[in-house]
Amino acid sequence: TPPIQPFAITFGADNATLEPQGQVLTRRMSDLEGLFADADAWARAVADGDPVVYTVVSSPVPEVPRELPQSITTIQPGLTAGEFWMTKGHQHPDPQGEIYLGLAGHGGLLLFDGERAEWLDMSPGVIGYIPPGWAHRSVNVGDEPYKFLAVYPGSAGHDYGWVLEHGMGLRARRAADSGDLDLVPFG
Ligand code: S6P
Ligand code: ZN
Numbered sequence: 001t002p003p004i005q006p007f008a009i010t011f012g013a014d015n016a017t018l019e020p021q022g023q024v025l026t027r028r029m030s031d032l033e034g035l036f037a038d039a040d041a042w043a044r045a046v047a048d049g050d051p052v053v054y055t056v057v058s059s060p061v062p063e064v065p066r067e068l069p070q071s072i073t074t075i076q077p078g079l080t081a082g083e084f085w086m087t088k089g090h091q092h093p094d095p096q097g098e099i100y101l102g103l104a105g106h107g108g109l110l111l112f113d114g115e116r117a118e119w120l121d122m123s124p125g126v127i128g129y130i131p132p133g134w135a136h137r138s139v140n141v142g143d144e145p146y147k148f149l150a151v152y153p154g155s156a157g158h159d160y161g162w163v164l165e166h167g168m169g170l171r172a173r174r175a176a177d178s179g180d181l182d183l184v185p186f187g
Contacts (some may be wrong), residue, residue, distance in 0.1 A: 003064070004060070004061055005100075006066065007060075008018070009059055009070070011072075011103075012048065014104075016058060016175065017072070018057055018058075018059050018070070018071075018072060020059065020060050021057060021058070021059070021060070022057075022058040022059050022060040022061070022062075023058050024055060024057050024058070025055065025056040025057075025058075026052055026053050026055050027052070027054050027055070027056070027087070027088070028046075028050045028051065028053060028055050029042065029045045029046050029050050029051055029053055029080075030046045030050050031053075031088070032053060032088060032166055035086070035088060035089075035163075036080045036081065036083050037081070037083055037164070037171055037187060038081035038082075038083070040081075041081035042081075043081055047166050050090070051076070051078070052076060053075065053076060053078065053085050053086075054073055054074060054076065054083070054085070054087055055066060055073070055074050056071050056072070056073050056076040056177050057071060057072045057074075058070070058071040058115060059071065061154070062154065063154045063155075063156075063157075064154045064161065065154055065155035066154065066155070067078075067153075067154035068151060068152070068154060069151075069152060070149060070150065070151045070152075070154060071129075071149070071150050072103065072148070072149050072150075072178055073147065073148055073150065074145050074146070074147045075087065075098075075105075075107065075138060075139070075140040075145065075146045076091040076140065077105075077140050077143050077144060077146070078140070078147065079144060079165060079174055082141045082173045082174055082176065083171055083173050083175065084140055084141050084172045084173065084174060084181075085140050086110075086137055086138060086139040086140070086172065087137050087138045087139075088137070088158055088160050088163065088183075089110070089135055089136060089137030089138075089160075089163040089168055090135065090158045090162070090163060091133075091159040091162040091163070092132070092152075092153075092156035092158070092159070093157040093158075093159045094153075094155050094156055094157055095132035095133040095156075095158045096132050096152070096153040096155070097129065097130060097131055097132050097153075098130040098150060098151065098152040098153070098156065099127055099128070099129055099130070099150070099151050099152075100122065100127065100128040100130070100138070100148045100149065100150050100151075101125075101126070101127050101128075101148060101149040101151075102122040102123050102125060102127075102128070102146075102147075103124055103125040103146050103147040103148055103149055104124055104141050104144070104145065104146065104147040105123075105124075105144045105145050105146035106122070106123050106140075106141055106142035106144075106146060106148060107117075107122040107123075107138055107139055107140050107141060107142070107146035108120065108121055108122055108138070108139045108141055108172060108181070109122050109128040109130070109136060109137075109138055109139075110136065110137045110138075110139060110168050110169070110170060110172065111130060111131075111136050112134065112135045112136075112137075112166070112167070112168045112169040112170075113133055113135070113136070114135075114166055115135045116125055116167050117168065117169025117171045118134075119124060119170065119172075119174070119183055122136065122138075122146070124146060128148075128185045130183050135162060135163055135166070135168060137163070137168050139172045141174075141181050150183070151156055165187040167187060169185075169186055169187065170183045170184065170185065171183070171184050171185075171186055171187075
């Protein structure tokens with residue numbers, strides 16, 4: 001493939017699209033097996049329409065060494081047995097930093113290094129920094145779609161098995177009484 005030439009990206013009016021645009025990834029509930037605490041509630045949601053939980057729209061920059069790919073993730077609002085809808089979460093096999101920029105809605109960036117968990121509150125205009133070696137998951141804690149831009153090294157890669165094996169340290173739940181965000185130990 002020819003080298004990528006300099007180009008500018010224009011956000012779509014609703015901040016959900018990139019122009020020019022590369023690949024679009026759709027993650028449904030069935031793609032999130034083993035991630036929600038309540039496996040029965042997850043299975044019911046899969047059987048009951050298997051809703052789209054999030055989409056990832058990428059720029060045309062490929063995930064190869066020395067390039068700097070970008071993508072916009074849109075997580076729909078939703079709850080599975082009280083747990084806010086979220087991304088699968090991953091580690092970068094080649095540990096490298098990454099930045100997220102909040103674009104719309106209200107979310108959180110959950111970070112876990114295998115021992116310590118951190119929560120960054122994300123809203124439009126907030127940049128969240130993911131240091132090398134921290135697994136990361138995004139969560140929609142609001143009532144509207146949560147959107148953010150991610151910029152990451154093209155050689156970083158994605159390890160989803162690490163999160164299935166180690167968890168993310170914390171889970172983001174909606175408190176039954178107050179409706180507020182409740183961060184509870186992973187279980
Ligand atoms: C890539 C970056 C994001 C996520 C996206 C979906 O390094 O962190 O673009 O890929 O938010 O999350 P996940 O965990 O399904 O890849
Ligand atoms: Zn990442």
